[in-house]
Amino acid sequence: MTVLSLRLPSATAPSATVPATARTSAARPFALPRWETRPTVRPEPTIADLVRRARRGEAEAARALYEAHVDSVYGACLAFSRGDATLAADLCQESFATALAHLPELAEPAAFPGWLKTICRRTCLRQAERWRAERATLSRLATEPRPSHRDADRVERIVAEVIAACPEPGQRQAAARFYGDPPSTTEQIAQELGISRTAVTTRLHRFRTWARATMLGRLAEAMDAAPEEGPP
Numbered sequence: 001m002t003v004l005s006l007r008l009p010s011a012t013a014p015s016a017t018v019p020a021t022a023r024t025s026a027a028r029p030f031a032l033p034r035w036e037t038r039p040t041v042r043p044e045p046t047i048a049d050l051v052r053r054a055r056r057g058e059a060e061a062a063r064a065l066y067e068a069h070v071d072s073v074y075g076a077c078l079a080f081s082r083g084d085a086t087l088a089a090d091l092c093q094e095s096f097a098t099a100l101a102h103l104p105e106l107a108e109p110a111a112f113p114g115w116l117k118t119i120c121r122r123t124c125l126r127q128a129e130r131w132r133a134e135r136a137t138l139s140r141l142a143t144e145p146r147p148s149h150r151d152a153d154r155v156e157r158i159v160a161e162v163i164a165a166c167p168e169p170g171q172r173q174a175a176a177r178f179y180g181d182p183p184s185t186t187e188q189i190a191q192e193l194g195i196s197r198t199a200v201t202t203r204l205h206r207f208r209t210w211a212r213a214t215m216l217g218r219l220a221e222a223m224d225a226a227p228e229e230g231p232p
Contacts, residue, residue, distance in 0.1 A: 051109035054100065066096055069113060073120050080124040084196070091127060095120040134201045156181065162211050171207040174200050
């Protein structure tokens, strides 16, 4: 019987020749493609969106509405005030405060810019009315007679009490100088306080309005407290 002898390869036998490029590529791990990460671009909110959010009480939305329209509103107020930056800033602030307070009343949120312009115009018209009242007050104050020497002490005491009771510091300062001894003119008061003559007139007008209402109230209280006299 014939025995076949099989020659198996030894462990030290050389392996088949593999190209160098194949060995290199086989040793490399699989590389995933690189994707560029870009920030998500969010669309800018519209005026209507900001109005709806501001209605819900979002301060950020209210601030965005302010920043988007403050230049145009302030410019209109500055033109109305004839370059008075302080007055323009006050009118601008009053316009925005009125708009934000009445924001729920705006029927169409997208109509906010035109609605705000209307509020700004009405704010300036109210200031014009105040100016007319202040000019009339200034004319009346310029011709207002001073108390005689006989009644000076009594009048000075009453005026001092009323001025001291005034709750507004600016009005107290202006009134104390205008009704002082010697009295100061509105121009002098404006220079001393570092404010405009219009501001002085405004403070005096408001002081007189407050003082009149206060004195009438005290007079009414005194009359109510006085005992009624019977018929003769």
